Amino acid sequence: MIKEFCSENFTLIPKAIASGARRIELCDNLAVGGTTVSTGVMEETILYCHEKEVAVMAIIRPRGGNFIYTDTELKIMHTDIIEAKKLGVDGVVFGCLNESGWLDEEAMTRLIEAAEGLQMTFHMAFDDMSPDKQFEAIDWLTENGVHRILTHGGPAGTPIEQNLEYINDLISYANNRIIIMPGGGITYRNAEAVSGFLKANELHGTKIVNLNVLK
Incomplete structure (x- = not known):
């Protein structure tokens, strides 16, 4: 299983990897759902993680709020993807409606x-x-080369357990064409149960590994 640890900055990443995280999503300002981190944070995270053979995904999002972007915001996102690629990031995370x-x-x-x-x-x-x-x-994203979709399967704040049947429907429909990655409310305490129910090999969260094991 790949446990993707969502991190606001570099601080907790060494401990997260030591606790079992196999991929890092860099995501500043989690209070607003995440925005693009600084170039410095991204660079140091990539260097450290690649030494540990851990992949780094960077969210590309210029602000909190909705996902309807102006032309200027899209230019910012385009530039941020180019810069992230130059730094050697493994992947990017974005979405536009x-x-x-x-x-x-x-x-x-x-x-x-x-x-x-x-x-x-x-x-x-x-x-x-x-x-x-x-x-x-799911069809459009698959046809256009996107590799995975991160979803809670329902409204934010609902327990992930309430949404498992629906996420299972999404996984069945995707039929291995694209990865459906559950997230939001998945912790090291319920990760095994969620994975077992969904037969999901990738899980995402800020508490996906137990950081308290290592002092």
Whole structure:
């Protein structure tokens, strides 16, 4: 199983890796759902993690709030992907929607092209889409080369256990074409149960490993 540890900065990363994290998602400002970290944090994290053979994913998000971006914000995101690629990041995490709650296909296509050669995760903007559009989005993202979708399977704040049946439906529909990665409310305490129910090999969270084991 790959336990992806979501980290705001470098501070906890050494302990997270020592506690079993096999991939790091760099995600500043978690209070607003995450924004792009500084170049310095990204560079040092990549250097450290690659020494430990741990992959690094960087969220590309210029601000909190919704996932409907202006042209200027999309230029910022495009530049951030290019810079992250130069630093040697393994993958990027992003998501763009339009006013009707569907994928912003033009914006997504532009960012996917910039991220060529990297792993790509469509983040929890997925959970802002209506269920009927989510299954269509799986098709579109698969066809356009995105590797995984991060989802809580329901409204933020709901226990992950309430959403497992729905996440299972998403996994079944994806049918190994794209990875459906559960996140939000998954901790080291319930990770095994969630993984066992969903037969999921990748889990995401800020508490996905027990940082208190190592003093």
